[in-house]
Amino acid sequence: MKAAVVALVLAGCGLGSVGADSDDGAGAPPGCKVGLTFDPVTPIAGATTTIRVSANVMGAPGVLGYRWLVRFGGAAVALTYAQADRSQIDFHAPVPGTYEVSLEITGSVEHCASAELPVNVRAPGARSARLRLRVVPPRTAAVPPLEKHLVIDGGAGVDLGVVGLDQGSLVTPVVEGLRGGEPAYLRFAPNAAPDAVVEGFADGAGQVAVQLLLEPHAILVVPSRPGSAPRRIVDWSPSSSVLGVDDGSPITGTVHDPADAPLAGAKVQLSIGGVPSTLATTAADGSFTVQAVAIPGAVVAVEVTPPGASGLPRLLAASPAFDLGAAWQIRYAASLARKDLAGTKVRRQGTPVGGATVVVVGALAAAGTVTAGASADASIEAMGEVRISAVASSAGALPSLLVPAAQLSAVVTVAAGDLAVVALDTTGAVPASLDAPPMQAMATAMRDPTDAGLPGAVLELVPSGALAMAAAPTRHVTSGASGALTATLAAGGHYDLRFHDPAGRAAPLLVADRVTATIAATYHLPVALQVRGKLVLGGTQALANAAVQILCEACTGIERDRPIAEAASDETGRFTLAVPDPGTR
Amino acid sequence: MRSFAAAGLLLTGCFYFDPINQRPSIDIHQRSSDTVHRGDHIVLDAVYDDPEGQDVTFAWSAFACTEVSDVSDASGTSGTSHAIDANGCDADPFYTGTEPTAFLDVPVSRSSGTPVEAIRVVLGARDDRGAAAKPSQELVIHAADAPPTLELRKVSRHGYVVGTPIDVFAKYGDPDDGPEKLNVVWKVFTPNTQPAFTLADLAVPPDGTDPAHTTSGKTLTPQGVGEWELQVIASDPLGEPAEQRVAITVAADRPPCLAQWQPIVPPSGATLPVTDPTVFRVPLVDDDLDVYPPVPGDPVLGTTTFAWSILAPGAAVRQPLAGETGNSVDFDPSAFTPGEIVELRVEIFDRAHPAIPCADNLPICPVSAAGCIQRQTWRVEVR
Numbered sequence: 001m002k003a004a005v006v007a008l009v010l011a012g013c014g015l016g017s018v019g020a021d022s023d024d025g026a027g028a029p030p031g032c033k034v035g036l037t038f039d040p041v042t043p044i045a046g047a048t049t050t051i052r053v054s055a056n057v058m059g060a061p062g063v064l065g066y067r068w069l070v071r072f073g074g075a076a077v078a079l080t081y082a083q084a085d086r087s088q089i090d091f092h093a094p095v096p097g098t099y100e101v102s103l104e105i106t107g108s109v110e111h112c113a114s115a116e117l118p119v120n121v122r123a124p125g126a127r128s129a130r131l132r133l134r135v136v137p138p139r140t141a142a143v144p145p146l147e148k149h150l151v152i153d154g155g156a157g158v159d160l161g162v163v164g165l166d167q168g169s170l171v172t173p174v175v176e177g178l179r180g181g182e183p184a185y186l187r188f189a190p191n192a193a194p195d196a197v198v199e200g201f202a203d204g205a206g207q208v209a210v211q212l213l214l215e216p217h218a219i220l221v222v223p224s225r226p227g228s229a230p231r232r233i234v235d236w237s238p239s240s241s242v243l244g245v246d247d248g249s250p251i252t253g254t255v256h257d258p259a260d261a262p263l264a265g266a267k268v269q270l271s272i273g274g275v276p277s278t279l280a281t282t283a284a285d286g287s288f289t290v291q292a293v294a295i296p297g298a299v300v301a302v303e304v305t306p307p308g309a310s311g312l313p314r315l316l317a318a319s320p321a322f323d324l325g326a327a328w329q330i331r332y333a334a335s336l337a338r339k340d341l342a343g344t345k346v347r348r349q350g351t352p353v354g355g356a357t358v359v360v361v362g363a364l365a366a367a368g369t370v371t372a373g374a375s376a377d378a379s380i381e382a383m384g385e386v387r388i389s390a391v392a393s394s395a396g397a398l399p400s401l402l403v404p405a406a407q408l409s410a411v412v413t414v415a416a417g418d419l420a421v422v423a424l425d426t427t428g429a430v431p432a433s434l435d436a437p438p439m440q441a442m443a444t445a446m447r448d449p450t451d452a453g454l455p456g457a458v459l460e461l462v463p464s465g466a467l468a469m470a471a472a473p474t475r476h477v478t479s480g481a482s483g484a485l486t487a488t489l490a491a492g493g494h495y496d497l498r499f500h501d502p503a504g505r506a507a508p509l510l511v512a513d514r515v516t517a518t519i520a521a522t523y524h525l526p527v528a529l530q531v532r533g534k535l536v537l538g539g540t541q542a543l544a545n546a547a548v549q550i551l552c553e554a555c556t557g558i559e560r561d562r563p564i565a566e567a568a569s570d571e572t573g574r575f576t577l578a579v580p581d582p583g584t585r
Numbered sequence: 586m587r588s589f590a591a592a593g594l595l596l597t598g599c600f601y602f603d604p605i606n607q608r609p610s611i612d613i614h615q616r617s618s619d620t621v622h623r624g625d626h627i628v629l630d631a632v633y634d635d636p637e638g639q640d641v642t643f644a645w646s647a648f649a650c651t652e653v654s655d656v657s658d659a660s661g662t663s664g665t666s667h668a669i670d671a672n673g674c675d676a677d678p679f680y681t682g683t684e685p686t687a688f689l690d691v692p693v694s695r696s697s698g699t700p701v702e703a704i705r706v707v708l709g710a711r712d713d714r715g716a717a718a719k720p721s722q723e724l725v726i727h728a729a730d731a732p733p734t735l736e737l738r739k740v741s742r743h744g745y746v747v748g749t750p751i752d753v754f755a756k757y758g759d760p761d762d763g764p765e766k767l768n769v770v771w772k773v774f775t776p777n778t779q780p781a782f783t784l785a786d787l788a789v790p791p792d793g794t795d796p797a798h799t800t801s802g803k804t805l806t807p808q809g810v811g812e813w814e815l816q817v818i819a820s821d822p823l824g825e826p827a828e829q830r831v832a833i834t835v836a837a838d839r840p841p842c843l844a845q846w847q848p849i850v851p852p853s854g855a856t857l858p859v860t861d862p863t864v865f866r867v868p869l870v871d872d873d874l875d876v877y878p879p880v881p882g883d884p885v886l887g888t889t890t891f892a893w894s895i896l897a898p899g900a901a902v903r904q905p906l907a908g909e910t911g912n913s914v915d916f917d918p919s920a921f922t923p924g925e926i927v928e929l930r931v932e933i934f935d936r937a938h939p940a941i942p943c944a945d946n947l948p949i950c951p952v953s954a955a956g957c958i959q960r961q962t963w964r965v966e967v968r
Contacts, residue, residue, distance in 0.1 A: 387920060475908035
């Protein structure tokens with residue numbers, strides 16, 4: 001038989017650890033140590049499934065007695081003794097889920113604390129899902145966050161057992177520039193878990209104090225002093241006392257408008273392998289210089305934000321072939337015409353809307369070119385992003401507002417929370433008016449997989465498309481007694497629907513890209529399964545009031561930081577989260 | 586005629602007469618001098634003396650009695666003894682026996698159901714030749730009433746906050762009467778301001794492992810802060826009481842506190858550089874009733890209310906992000922021009938604190954000396 005999971009309780013000495021992250025007691029003071037192992041390694045529920053649990057007791061002189069208890073769903077499970085001294089038991093596991101095994105040792109001269117071991121029994125044919133578990137300890141604990149990968153099997157809940165956190169150490173490096181200590185913003189990402197970021201600010205003397213795991217980190221340093229280039233320091237050891245920064249290398253170029261005239265006042269910034277450069281503003285001759293740290297082979301992205309009154313779109317381009325040593329030539333497309341919306345009336349149902357805010361948004365496939373180097377790959381088309389805003393007069397008339405001539409959208413904010421999305425075609429004549437329809441009512445209901453209503457569940461209506469480009473806020477709506485809810489949405493607006501149930505009765509559901517008319521009358525949230533565990537700090541101390549989150553494994557960007565489920569650990573360190581059930585085959 | 590015969594016998598010495606069989610003398614000896622309670626087990630020994638040394642047969646009878654009174658011992662030397670009125674005992678004995686030693690369980694109640702206050706033990710004896718001890722011995726043993734036992738326990742899942750239920754459990758028993766016969770009275774003592782309250786029955790599942798005790802519960806919902814007291818008196822059928830009080834300090838609903846926030850808040854004078862879309866989040870709110878994340882399954886607990894606002898570059902007035910009532914907002918820096926400074930603010934409220942007690946220009950709003958803040962402000966530099 002192969003031992004699969006070990007749970008050790010170090011009794012007498014006051015140490016305790018249970019579960020997959022158990023402490024093997026190395027370095028612990030002498031005393032009674034109770035270890036539990038179970039076999040088979042990955043039990044699958046079935047009529048003939050038998051699980052053997054063995055106790056290994058050390059440091060407990062005396063004639064030992066073993067008091068076992070196996071519970072499933074709160075009820076005791078029949079067990080048999082596999083050894084005459086009762087140090088091994090067998091029990092059947094016909095149903096998937098967590099079987100909680102506990103053992104008390106009697107007869108020892110040394111006191112032995114009881115040992116507990118969750119045995120997770122898989123459902124036959126279980127599908128698996130890869131997720132991330134993030135634990136953010138309370139601020140008072142001064143403990144670095146934890147991130148770990150999880151594989152969750154479908155069909156039954158799972159108990160992660162002890163989730164151990166490392167106290168880490170307080171490290172106080174100094175951000176050292178060419179002129180001495182530099183104030184800066186810092187992001188420390190452990191190599192082993194890059195999402196478990198610790199942030200800090202270095203003061204005017206460059207000093208920063210952060211609690212880190214004693215392992216190599218990648219650090220993003222963004223100096224606060226203009227002219228100092230942000231940089232990423234890889235494989236940094238917390239035992240190092242200095243974080244060196246410098247001005248980086250200058251990268252120069254020019255920006256030209258569609259008429260090939262120098263464009264002054266444009267903001268230019270590069271991002272090299274995700275590390276930003278300094279921010280430059282083009283001079284009267286369109287020239288700019290940013291400071292950056294080169295990273296060989298990295299993708300270089302450039303972003304040019306023209307002056308707001310120019311009517312030009314923001315230019316975006318990225319390529320690994322850009323030559324940082326070349327003189328960059330950034331040109332708006334000559335074909336890019338602009339129209340002035342001056343005098344266009346903002347109306348609602350024929351009535352002018354004074355003071356309305358209008359954000360013109362849109363995307364242009366080829367709004368310019370970026371050339372940085374002699375190779376063919378170093379000259380690429382840049383896409384354009386339009387976000388140009390103005391406020392209508394009291395009579396509802398727009399002031400002078402240059403926008404690209406294109407198929408665009410206007411997001412009209414009539415009042416706080418009262419928006420509309422209006423198609424705006426400026427390829428021809430400028431429209432005389434922008435008619436913002438009233439908000440539209442929507443009604444839907446949230447139900448669990450058994451079709452029962454989910455009162456108290458939450459729907460987040462996350463703007464997408466034009467609304468998102470105009471930075472429209474997300475709307476949060478809580479369902480009523482029957483799981484039904486109503487809301488008003490921006491006419492013409494697109495939303496992603498994010499359903500979740502704080503009570504964990506069902507799993508979250510994401511429905512992408514809906515308008516009012518395409519929102520269904522009912523949404524059934526998927527089956528949830530419970531993920532439980534216990535946070536233990538330093539092998540002994542239950543960690544209460546920590547934020548515990550389950551996150552997507554494969555997501556990127558902002559979605560990577562958006563929890564699927566979240567909870568707080570209780571005073572015993574226990575937590576429970578409801579995550580989507582991957583199901584069974 | 587008879588006198589002659591007698592004289593003849595005396596004179597000759599040849600006549601035989603059986604000796605006169607004397608009565609045995611008896612007494613009752615109680616092995617333990619401890620106070621006897623109803624339900625106790627007692628042992629009595631018959632002490633006898635038969636002048637002829639014959640074996641003696643005993644007849645024990647013990648009767649359950651009610652009416653007992655203390656009277657001075659006739660000799661005046663041994664404190665008190667007990668007397669029972671004629672109608673104070675059951676007609677039928679609850680115990681009879683013929684052995685020299687009687688093992689008795691003092692009954693709790695008479696046959697009528699009334700509590701036993703004494704037992705009357707009668708011991709008779711007769712020797713082998715039928716001579717009966719005279720008089721028969723009688724012992725009245727006072728059966729003391731054991732008082733009830735009572736323990737109180739208070740539980741609040743809501744921090745003893747005003748307006749929330751506080752469960753109080755009374756675990757009571759009685760060694761002789763058992764818990765079923767106890768009369769339990771609850772009484773609430775309010776603070777001086779005499780706020781309203783409700784006291785409702787609380788269903789407590791029986792503990793099958795402890796039949797000697799019963800636990801009952803009440804849910805006190807106080808509508809005012811201060812020092813409350815709950816008194817419980819458990820009385821047995823003889824009126825013997827047990828009293829316990831539990832003090833409850835009812836507190837006001839305290840303001841919610843931001844326990845965690847992400848990302849980091851820059852120190853005064855600094856800005857947080859944001860280059861990519863970022864989730865600004867409050868993962869944890871500390872509060873007595875309206876926590877975040879919400880705790881499911883408790884109808885009293887609610888959840889935090891969040892309000893987010895933004896001070897756009899160049900704007901004089903902070904604008905609320907209408908509809909953003911969750912614990913996070915997405916911040917897309919591309920909605921702004923690089924280099925611009927944006928202030929993003931979150932404020933939290935609970936049911937009792939729907940407003941922020943701080944001026945708008947303060948980046949944080951401390952609401953207690955313990956570092957509790959109800960507002961946090963990020964100063965963001967768009968990059």
